[in-house]
Amino acid sequence: MIPSQSPSLPPATVETSATREQALVVLRKLVGRADAEFHDGQFEAIEALVDAGRRALVVQRTGWGKSAVYFVSSLLLRARGAGPTLIVSPLLALMRDQVAAAERAGVRAMAINSANATEWDLVSAALAADEVDVLLVSPERLTNPSFRENQLPTLIRRTGLLVIDEAHCISDWGHDFRPDYRRIADLIARLPPSVPVLATTATANSRVVADIEEQLGAGVFTIRGPLARKSLRLGVLRLADSRDRLGWLLTHLPELPGSGIIYTLTVSAAEDTGRLLAEAGHVVKAYTGRTDTMEREALEEALKDNQVKALVATSALGMGFDKPDLGFVIHLGAPSSPVAYYQQVGRAGRGSANADVLLMPGAEDQDIWQYFATASMPAQDKAMAVLEALGAAAKPMSTPALEARVDLRRTPLELLLKVLAVDGAVRRVSGGWESTGQPWVYDSDRYERIAQARVDEQQSMMVYEKMSGCRMEYLAAALDDTTAAPCGRCDSCAGRWFPTDIGSGAVEAASESLSHAGLPIEPRTLWPTGMDRLGVPVKGKLKAEEQVAQGRVLARMTDLGWGNSLRAIFAAGAPDAPLDPAVAQAVVGVLRDWGQARWAGAGRPVAVVSMPSRTKPELVRSLAQTMCEIGRLPYLGELSLEFGGPTGRRGGNSAYRLAGVWDRLAVGPELAAALVAYPGGPVLLVDDLVDSRWTLTVAGRALRLAGATQVLPLVLAQAG
Known part of the structure; x- marks a missing residue:
């Protein structure tokens, strides 16, 4: 002690x-x-x-x-x-x-x-x-x-x-x-x-x-007390990409002791990995923040009873899960700090003499760390906007009502309200939130300290990945354990204990799974609350004759497969360029599968329309051209930008995202005439990136009001 x-x-x-x-x-x-x-x-x-x-x-x-x-x-x-x-x-x-x-x-x-x-x-x-x-x-x-x-x-x-x-x-x-x-x-x-x-x-x-x-x-x-875990055997395996990491799992998962947890950094990675392993015959299930509460309980019990080889999980399966004989913890991608990593690997070997812990870091880890680090920090202007809105309100305001006054999505808005409540500036009451009237000052020093601490922790995690010294000693020392000493068991102390080979069939299976493309884009059917306050005259349900049909997107930016290519296309500073042939072929596959599904009941498209783009015009036009050539469809043109185009940005809430695009996309005279010339069927609306879906909703509404019988959105990438 x-x-x-x-x-x-x-x-x-x-x-x-x-x-x-x-x-x-x-x-x-x-x-x-x-x-x-x-x-x-x-x-x-x-x-x-x-x-x-x-x-x-x-x-x-x-x-x-x-x-x-x-x-x-x-x-x-x-x-x-x-x-x-x-x-x-x-x-x-x-x-x-x-x-x-x-x-x-x-x-x-x-x-x-x-x-x-x-x-x-x-x-x-x-x-x-x-x-x-x-x-x-x-x-x-x-x-x-x-x-x-x-x-x-x-x-x-x-x-x-x-x-x-x-x-x-x-x-x-x-x-x-x-x-x-x-x-x-x-x-x-x-x-x-x-x-x-x-x-x-x-x-x-x-x-x-x-x-x-x-x-x-x-x-x-x-x-x-001393924090080193004598039962854990730590190791780091650096592989080239997601395909090789999944190939390693396909090859060696049966050899891992008992049952365990495979951690990923994102929900989509957990779902993709779980699907791949299950399709290969492994008894695994995905466990994320999206998993229903009752299903979570059932999955936890299945792992405790060794009914599954592993749960592929995000950090949603973390503190408090207690399986004394958990045999292994594998990470596909590194957590952002040694402390977070120590906590997750601590699920293993709690009541047994031995458990294996292997980290397989990814090239995308730092981008994911940065996203989550910035997403959770309250911004001063947003905090002041919340306080101003509540201060001016005659009665408590619900979170949806606040969304029409503060440009924040629901989850970060609720987090900000909790922070303000803890600081005594607001309080939750029956009917919503109200101001306490107490003065509030943004603690910039505190948040700068937190931000810097996170940067330091991320750097420490990078050191852990590449170090030659004892890994357990390093983790314990990161928690200021003065008794930290070499463990004698990790790959640095005792040599590499894990295999590094990947079966050729496993690589092919991983490649095939990662090449899976195509996700549905569900149409918006309800307008956000309080749009009249933002100058947008809509409320309630979208009229059926103004809605778009279910669409398709190639992949999410966070996906393990096509996500890597899409992140490169949309990376800061990446040049605008025609669609890469490999990506184009994948989109063609999405279109083919969509057709086999009978276009979700909407009917085969008869023409192509493209969205105007201020950042990727060449990319969008080449996507439209490819669809025209493959589908043998006429290209009718692109919508027009009005008043400078959409004013929203990624990350805002639905109300502000809609207000930022409302009346800023129009069907110009040439496009309107072209639509009249091709009546009687849906049009394929192509775009590069979808986030809130309000741009597609407003553009599709404009097309339908101009005479399109239906609109089928086809998008290259989905944010998040």
């Missing part, structure tokens, strides 16, 4: 001895072993909470037994007449595991979160009957108006122990993962001084530890 810099506990007493005996009884029931003993630091933390009523921070590696500390402490405190323990827990998967673990130890546990919010009456009744030892809540419940006003005051009065799990989320390091975590400092301040508080995490460097200690208050008892 790393010596704590915090105040020490008093010497052992008769009371301490009795507490230890009682705690051992609970521990052995929890783990199901009559010979179980405490790990170094476990009882010390329990003693600090139960006997001394302290505030404690436990920083220990995954699998050390942090949950045992708070479950044992909860039962001991309950036996002494204390109220139930309140655990703030960040992930639904973690809650499910914690409730199951609690039941094994005879702890009566219940949870309240977004997945079971309707069950609060049952929870409330059980609390009132004193039938709950542990209540787990998600941090978002702390911001729910009804919960905050009606249930939380009673909980605070009765709480016998407060536990903050994954406490690094309190700190700047995790501010964008769960900004609601920053409310916990306020919750702690409202507790009676006699109520003990426990914060736990496996991923905190010295800076984060200091930040957590400050928010817990004075006199924190901190226990930091």
Whole structure:
């Protein structure tokens, strides 16, 4: 155990001895072993909470037994007449595991979160009957108006122990993962001084530890243990591209021990990889933020029961997933920091002597890191726009209503509102959001510090990929573990332990899968709320006679296959040029498959129209020309740009994106005449890039009002 810099506990007493005996009884029931003993630091933390009523921070590696500390402490405190323990827990998967673990130890546990919010009456009744030892809540419940006003005051009065799990989320390091975590400092301040508080995490460097200690208050008892994981065998395999990485998996997945997790950086990569492996006969499933909650539970259980070889997952499968015998973790693409990487590989080997961990970085990793780093940072002008809109409103405003006043998409807008709420500038109430009237200043120093810290972490990850020294030592040192030492097991210490060959058939299969092209573009059917405020006279549903049909796009920019070629075409500074022959051939394949699907019921196109482009005109025209030649279709021309063309930009919300393109695309006289000359069938509308779909919607509407019987969008790339 790393010596704590915090105040020490008093010497052992008769009371301490009795507490230890009682705690051992609970521990052995929890783990199901009559010979179980405490790990170094476990009882010390329990003693600090139960006997001394302290505030404690436990920083220990995954699998050390942090949950045992708070479950044992909860039962001991309950036996002494204390109220139930309140655990703030960040992930639904973690809650499910914690409730199951609690039941094994005879702890009566219940949870309240977004997945079971309707069950609060049952929870409330059980609390009132004193039938709950542990209540787990998600941090978002702390911001729910009804919960905050009606249930939380009673909980605070009765709480016998407060536990903050994954406490690094309190700190700047995790501010964008769960900004609601920053409310916990306020919750702690409202507790009676006699109520003990426990914060736990496996991923905190010295800076984060200091930040957590400050928010817990004075006199924190901190226990930091060694973070190196002796069961893990680390390695890095650098391959040329996505095709080779997938080929390696196809070749060697059956050889990996037990069942495990294959991590990817994006949803599309997880879905593409899962599809490839499943088509090759491997029992794998994709698990992402898009996966339905009920399906997530089923997939987690399938992995725990070894019914699948692997889940191909994004970071949505991370903190809290507990499978002690998880045999391997593979990364297709590197996380953006050693800390994030350590946390994910920590899923493996928690209860076994050996587990394999292999990182296969990709050339696209840094671009993905940059996207996610910038997407989560609140911008000052957007924050001020939100405050101005709420300040001028006569009543609370819903998030959709705010979208008509602030050019932010739903997810970043909701994140910004949470940040402002934590800072006390706004509050969530029944009916939406309102201003508190409190002055607010954009903390530019803080966000610049966070941004720089992320750059530094990314550089550290690049060092990890290329280093010749011990990899486990490096990860532990990145978390300021002063006991970090060579592990003797990783590929740097003991030599390469993993095969590097790729079967020729596997490369061909990966190539064929990655060459898969064509995704549907679903038509817009509803106008955004509040468009009249932006000068656009539409609301409700789009008229059927003004809608476009379902379209097709070659691929997403984030796809493992054609995404690589598309990212090169649309990279900053890339020249405008005719369509690459290989890409053109892929689009032809999309067109052929679309025709075999009978054009989704819309009918075969009779002519081609192109979108005007200010950045890629040559690319769009060559795409249109190719479609005309292959489909033997006449080219009618392109739409006209009005008033300088669309004013929107990528990343804005639907309302502003629509306003930015409204009335700025028109069917000119020549195109209108050409449409009249070719009546009786759909037109193929070609464009280079689709994001919000409002440009296609407005252009298609203009074409239909000009006489086109239907519009079939065909686009080269989809953003995101």
